[in-house]
Amino acid sequence: EVQLVESGGGLVQPGRSLRLSCAASGFSFEDYAMHWVRRAPGNGLEWVSGISWNSNNIGYADSVKGRFTTSRDNAERSLFLQMNSLRPEDTAFYYCIASRWLQSSPLAYWGQGTLVTVSS
């Protein structure tokens, strides 16, 4: 059974940092691209970032570029999102997602999400 389990969310003050993690199991993690997608309360889905299977290609939404960094550790079957200079508008549930390819494949496997709240 495919499982993606996010962790690291919580309450953080504006301007501070937070690091999210995602532990993967039940599929060949090293063969899949991975993504972060977020959903703010009352809003729709927003794609945040994606990373290829070998970390050679990484993309970011304009809203987080320069502040967020995505990385992965295939040996540990883990995905990470380092979030710096957090803003109140970054408040959202953050989902870890797997797709076969970074650019083209559908977002096939989804985690249950971790809540990030940015507030003073």
Next chain:
Amino acid sequence: QSALTQPPSASGSPGQSVTISCTGTSSDVGGYYYVSWYQQHPGKAPKVIIYEVTKRPSGVPDRFSGSKSGNTASLTVSGLQAEDEGDYYCSSYAGDNRRVFGGGTKLTVV
């Protein structure tokens, strides 16, 4: 990189057909055949129902179909059923290793 444009709501009676549009630009929807559609029920993770504009994953009923013309993609649900109620999101590759979602459409079966 702006969100794709979807109508906030759509509705239909059981057995009818409904079409949801997803409008982008030549830099996303119009430029690639990597448009996918996701169905989300309350409290559940989104599930892909259409990928690469027209393809259906195994297990998705053929009542769901996708198409694209220019910068607009469409999802058609034929023979509406009560279980089709939910939120629907389109997504497209947007170049430069990025993707973009639509704002979502709430489908109601009345």
